[in-house]
Amino acid sequence: MRVFGVTGWKNSGKTGLMERLVAEICGRGLTVSTLKHAHHTFDVDHPGKDSHRHRVAGASQVILSSRNRWALMSELRGADEPSLETLLGKLDPVDLVLIEGYKRESHDKIEAHRAATGQPLIAPGDPTIVAVASDSAPDAGVPVLHLDDTGAIADFILERVGL
Structure with a gap:
């Protein structure tokens, strides 16, 4: 499975x-x-709800299933948060996994940036950020795509991951 991330500050889009x-x-x-x-x-x-009652009672995992979808909830009960690698291993195979957040992980990312937030770019200090999607034209040291040009951003990501 190929992975690509979207990162950025709060309210960045x-x-x-x-x-x-x-x-x-x-x-x-x-x-x-x-x-x-x-x-x-x-x-x-x-x-x-029944599934909530099961978790509160102490179940480590609860599967909730219907004819439309199913969900697996796992309670950590004080254990460490699973690594990104562990969580990726729980997914069924797909062409691409898009990851939101996980700023400190080593996969390639695009930074979402809105000028109105007043936040500085993360990209200049983070080699895992390979592009910026912004509503302005910041000097990022990496390619900058317009935040609203979803087609161009998708093209960039798919080319980057080899799809």
Whole structure:
């Protein structure tokens, strides 16, 4: 599986770019999965639901399944967070995995950047950032693509990963 990341500061447009890239690349007939890192506690389950009750009762893993989808929830219960490599190994094979976040990992990334956030570029100090997608024209030392030009960004990523 080929992997490529989208990184950037909060409110830089990462999630919107990810969403557009998934639609664009899938529309070209390729299969895509995503992996997103969260820096905070999150829950995909809801209190009172059976699966939530199973987890609260102490289950290490809970699979929730229907005819439309299934989800596997694993509780760490104090164990270390799994590595990116471990999580990638849990995915079914696809053409491309787009990774949101994981700034410190070694895979190639594009930095989403919005001038209005006032945040500096990450790219100049990070050799894993191979391009910037921005709503301005910053001097990044790497190719800069317009944040809203999803087709050009998808072209860049697919060429970079060899698809």
